Amino acid sequence: MSNCIIAQSGGPSSVINATVAGIVKANQLNPLYEHVYGGLNGIEGILQERFVDLTNMSDLENRLLQQTPSCALGSCRYKLKRDNEADFQKIISIMDHYQIETMFYIGGNDSMDTVAALSEYTASHQIANHRFVGCPKTVDNDLVETDHCPGFGSAAKFIAATALQCWYDINAYPSSRTEVFILETMGRDAGWLAASACLSNKVDILIVPEEPFNKEHFLNRVKDVIALRSKCFVAVSEGARYIDGTYLSCGEARSELFGHTVLGGAGRALEQMILDAGIASRCKVQDLSIAQRCHATEQSLTDVTESFQLGMSAHMRTADPSFTGRMVGLKRLPTEQYVVSCFDVDAEKVANFVKNFPSQWLLPDYGGISEEARQYMLPLIKGTPEIIYDETGLPAYIKPYYLVR
Amino acid sequence: MSNCIIAQSGGPSSVINATVAGIVKANQLNPLYEHVYGGLNGIEGILQERFVDLTNMSDLENRLLQQTPSCALGSCRYKLKRDNEADFQKIISIMDHYQIETMFYIGGNDSMDTVAALSEYTASHQIANHRFVGCPKTVDNDLVETDHCPGFGSAAKFIAATALQCWYDINAYPSSRTEVFILETMGRDAGWLAASACLSNKVDILIVPEEPFNKEHFLNRVKDVIALRSKCFVAVSEGARYIDGTYLSCGEARSELFGHTVLGGAGRALEQMILDAGIASRCKVQDLSIAQRCHATEQSLTDVTESFQLGMSAHMRTADPSFTGRMVGLKRLPTEQYVVSCFDVDAEKVANFVKNFPSQWLLPDYGGISEEARQYMLPLIKGTPEIIYDETGLPAYIKPYYLVR
Numbered sequence: 003m004s005n006c007i008i009a010q011s012g013g014p015s016s017v018i019n020a021t022v023a024g025i026v027k028a029n030q031l032n033p034l035y036e037h038v039y040g041g042l043n044g045i046e047g048i049l050q051e052r053f054v055d056l057t058n059m060s061d062l063e064n065r066l067l068q069q070t071p072s073c074a075l076g077s078c079r080y081k082l083k084r085d086n087e088a089d090f091q092k093i094i095s096i097m098d099h100y101q102i103e104t105m106f107y108i109g110g111n112d113s114m115d116t117v118a119a120l121s122e123y124t125a126s127h128q129i130a131n132h133r134f135v136g137c138p139k140t141v142d143n144d145l146v147e148t149d150h151c152p153g154f155g156s157a158a159k160f161i162a163a164t165a166l167q168c169w170y171d172i173n174a175y176p177s178s179r180t181e182v183f184i185l186e187t188m189g190r191d192a193g194w195l196a197a198s199a200c201l202s203n204k205v206d207i208l209i210v211p212e213e214p215f216n217k218e219h220f221l222n223r224v225k226d227v228i229a230l231r232s233k234c235f236v237a238v239s240e241g242a243r244y245i246d247g248t249y250l251s252c253g254e255a256r257s258e259l260f261g262h263t264v265l266g267g268a269g270r271a272l273e274q275m276i277l278d279a280g281i282a283s284r285c286k287v288q289d290l291s292i293a294q295r296c297h298a299t300e301q302s303l304t305d306v307t308e309s310f311q312l313g314m315s316a317h318m319r320t321a322d323p324s325f326t327g328r329m330v331g332l333k334r335l336p337t338e339q340y341v342v343s344c345f346d347v348d349a350e351k352v353a354n355f356v357k358n359f360p361s362q363w364l365l366p367d368y369g370g371i372s373e374e375a376r377q378y379m380l381p382l383i384k385g386t387p388e389i390i391y392d393e394t395g396l397p398a399y400i401k402p403y404y405l406v407r
Numbered sequence: 408m409s410n411c412i413i414a415q416s417g418g419p420s421s422v423i424n425a426t427v428a429g430i431v432k433a434n435q436l437n438p439l440y441e442h443v444y445g446g447l448n449g450i451e452g453i454l455q456e457r458f459v460d461l462t463n464m465s466d467l468e469n470r471l472l473q474q475t476p477s478c479a480l481g482s483c484r485y486k487l488k489r490d491n492e493a494d495f496q497k498i499i500s501i502m503d504h505y506q507i508e509t510m511f512y513i514g515g516n517d518s519m520d521t522v523a524a525l526s527e528y529t530a531s532h533q534i535a536n537h538r539f540v541g542c543p544k545t546v547d548n549d550l551v552e553t554d555h556c557p558g559f560g561s562a563a564k565f566i567a568a569t570a571l572q573c574w575y576d577i578n579a580y581p582s583s584r585t586e587v588f589i590l591e592t593m594g595r596d597a598g599w600l601a602a603s604a605c606l607s608n609k610v611d612i613l614i615v616p617e618e619p620f621n622k623e624h625f626l627n628r629v630k631d632v633i634a635l636r637s638k639c640f641v642a643v644s645e646g647a648r649y650i651d652g653t654y655l656s657c658g659e660a661r662s663e664l665f666g667h668t669v670l671g672g673a674g675r676a677l678e679q680m681i682l683d684a685g686i687a688s689r690c691k692v693q694d695l696s697i698a699q700r701c702h703a704t705e706q707s708l709t710d711v712t713e714s715f716q717l718g719m720s721a722h723m724r725t726a727d728p729s730f731t732g733r734m735v736g737l738k739r740l741p742t743e744q745y746v747v748s749c750f751d752v753d754a755e756k757v758a759n760f761v762k763n764f765p766s767q768w769l770l771p772d773y774g775g776i777s778e779e780a781r782q783y784m785l786p787l788i789k790g791t792p793e794i795i796y797d798e799t800g801l802p803a804y805i806k807p808y809y810l811v812r
Contacts, residue, residue: 014576043581072575079580162801167701170477171419173807175484176448202801291693296572299705302800384800395707395789396567396607402578 004103004131006034006320008056009041009048010139011109011116012079014072015153016160016298017309018139021108022074023067024313026056034321039102042404044078044109045116049092053100054403066400068306069389071298076404082116090123097132104133104320106313110140110151111353114329118350121327136329136349137316139309141295143194146355147347148331152312153295155305155382158198160297161187161290162383168288169204169235177232180282182224186269186289189239193359195294199237200371201379207368209238209268212358214245220272221279223368228282242268299397303385308332308342315344340381409508409536411439411725413461414446414453415544416514416521417484419477420558421565421703422714423544426513427479428472429718431461439726444507447809449483449514450521454497458505459808471805473711474794476703481809487521495528502537509538509725511718515545515556516758519734523755526732541734541754542721544714546700548599551760552752553736557717558700560710560787563603565702566592566695567788573693574609574640582637585687587629591674591694594644598764600699604642605776606784612773614643614673617763619650625677626684628773633687647673704802708790713737713747720749745786 006029008022022040029038035057042052054075059067067074082089097105105120107113117136124132138145143154165185172183185205187195193210200208206227209215227234242250251267269287276285316330328346335341363375392398411434413427427445434443443462446453459480464472472479487494502510510525512518522541529537543550548559570590577588590610592600598615605613611632614620632639647655656672674692681690721735733751740746768780797803 010579014579046581070575071572073579076581077579079584159800163704164698164702166801166804167476167703168697170475170804170807171697171701174415174419174478174482174809176451176481179484201799286697288696288698289694290698292573292576292691293569293693293695293698296576297569298572299568380799386794386796389791391791394606394785395564396571399571399575402575404579 003036005037005039005101006104006106007039007041007048007053007102008075008106008108009044010073010075010077011044011107011113012077012140013110013295014077015139015141015295016071016156016301017152017306018108019070019074020068020306020309021137021139021152021313022056023064024310025106025317026059027064028314028317029057032318034317035104039100040075040403043076044080045082046078046080047076048096049089051096054406063400066390066398068310069298069301069387069397070399071296074400074402076402081112082119084119090120093120094124094129094132103131104135106135106137106316108137108139110138110142110145114138114145114349115353117329118327118348118353121349124326133320133326135316135320135325136352137312138329138331138352141195142189142192144192144356144358145352146357147329147352149334149342150332150382152305152309154194155302156298156300157195157294158201158379159302159383160294160300161195161198162201163300164290165199165204165237166202169202172233172235172286179284180228180232181284181286182228182234182236182276182282184236184238184269184272184285184287186238186240186267186287188294190241191356193239196237196239197359197371197375198379201376201383204235205237205370206234207236208364208370209236209242209368210359210364211239211241211243212361213364213368215242215250217275220368221275221281224276224281234282236272238268238272240267299389301387302383303387304382306387312344319346408441410442410444410506411509411511412444412446412453412458412507413480413511413513414449415478415480415482416449416512416518417482417545418515418700419482420544420546420700421476421561421706422557422711423513424475424479425473425711425714426542426544426557426718427461428469429715430511430722431464432469433719433722434462437723439722440509444505445480445808448481449485450487451483451485452481453501454494456501459811468805471795471803473715474703474706474792474802475804476701479805479807481807486517487524489524495525498525499529499534499537508536509540511540511542511721513542513544515543515547515550519543519550519754520758522734523732523753523758526754529731538725538731540721540725540730541757542717543734543736543757546600547594547597549597549761549763550757551762552734552757554739554747555737555787557710557714559599560707561703561705562600562699563606563784564707564788565699565705566600566603567606568705569695570604570609570642571607574607577691578638584689585633585637586689586691587633587639587641587681587687589641589643589674589677589690589692591643591645591672591692593699595646596761598644601642601644602764602776602780603784606781606788609640610642610775611639612641613769613775614641614647614773615764615769616644616646616648617766618769618773620647620655622680625773626680626686629681629686639687641677643673643677645672704794706792707788708792709787711792717749724751
């Protein structure tokens, strides 16, 4: 019996470990592989033969793994280049050495490209019995083909709850105090995360990368909202940009002062515009930074469950010996109640594309999102798993495997 | 039978409404007052006779009020000046008009000063049957006399959990990537909130206002940690300052560029120092901003329970007709298990003091907090109340009373 290996790559999420837990659990229930290895720090660690053995993970460890944020196997930003044949050869020979037939690679765009490239390599070199399977994850929700990406629902839930809570905070002060609050989310290329703030129903103005930013239009909108109710709530993606593609976060003043280092993002840029224009007496920026992708105490139950099941489904699909170069995704069924099932698709169809937030889901005048967008997102943030806490009162997380070895 | 009024002031917290809920519930169980009014936006709204009637609040509303963040009655920054006798007279005449005998004022330092000032005024003018009672709240935990302040435990829990989760996030990358992560918390004058990040056991360097900042010493510490394990975790209070009292957040470069507007805080200042010194290839700042004081989905059960009970106790104490000018606080009993009881103290003993984080609880070389500090803080973050969610999957909050009227 051969072995398999799991590795993680790219930016962490609150539920990426649940996919690992799903693969391990599936193999315990239906042992297709003798050993389930974890490769540490993605392709980078696989090339260094840094492995752990996850085969006999206990149920408690499996449960804790599911609630542990970030990549328990470690991540990497290493990009396998198609012209670097040495890397490909080395990966195949390491897999041979450890009798690894299947590699599960959990990640975003780049990881799906890695899966596609490795599959192409083995096919074009007639190398049999080496298979590569992609599992999607990204808080950015910007992978094509899959209805949504594991990781997004939990980030969206945290962002929407935080937006709601911050609205309560800034509105507590009398209307004599005018104030603009700016919530900045991740999303270099796609506005999904900023849009999720609108689930709170408290966002007055939404700025996403998909809609070119116009300063005058924006400031007029802020003025109107302030005139109406003295407080204005703005949600903005870090990747918001002008029509010529310039990011808001790369203003001239910043680059003059800080040289190559860009300090402060889109939120700070908007703040400066508002203060310069004298529209409000106060302006606050909350940049959710990395907390939004790792705040696992508020996982969405839907998200963590789907992430786990996707891992189980990926494992099960490899019972077919021809299954390689595929990504396992989530398909939303056309039912009234929200139901998803897993399916698979060529990883290369996913690798080099970005799924933008649909422009027809954006209301005019930076006015937020449509009801259709709400109905798409709401099921993804639903439910709260029971979190296990340790004796100190903090959530109980497993020690990362990259530290064990 | 006379009436009472409750009002809130100062910066919001995740559990300040639980004190309101406690007073209302206590009066339902033991009706000392015919009506329990809520004064909107603190003293400011009381002077404008903006009231709501909370007397017959339903159990469900009471329960939801306890989990609703920020000030449901609205807050204010209005400071009652002792030489402004007109305000005092007006408050007394409004209380007379509504037959209000007792005012419960929930807030921090300034609010306790208001309680003391109003009590002094009625005493010196021989005005009987007007009483003023303070209930402490501040995420900053910097009030004297009380063992700790309602609001701190929940903020500390959120900060400690976020610190833990962010540590998992930044450590997921290979050790070849050196990185400094800086978590900035509130705390203009006291380091309690930054110190609470150390409950995660993941903070390498802690910078609080109580310990003068030395740039060279700090950078050397960062270098040492990076050399040891490639990632360095810093927690810093917004109020961190040099020995001459200058805040880190008021660096020269910023004021040059932005005029009077201070953009970016202590965290950004540390980031700039680290990047200028070339110590790490990456540096990330997470400023928890207002989320830390309103993230009520992660209330500490201890905190919300104590906040409620403190309200009940304050109400009960006013059965004594001489009870005025007092703040109700929390006393930790000298038992092995954590037990608190309520007590009361002259509000003026609290009004003009700040309780600093004890310097003997700070480890040398910005090394974090002592075991004694941990043992003080850990009980305060314990437990997770069951949160009620609405049909959208977001927490169910009551509509703020200041919007109802």
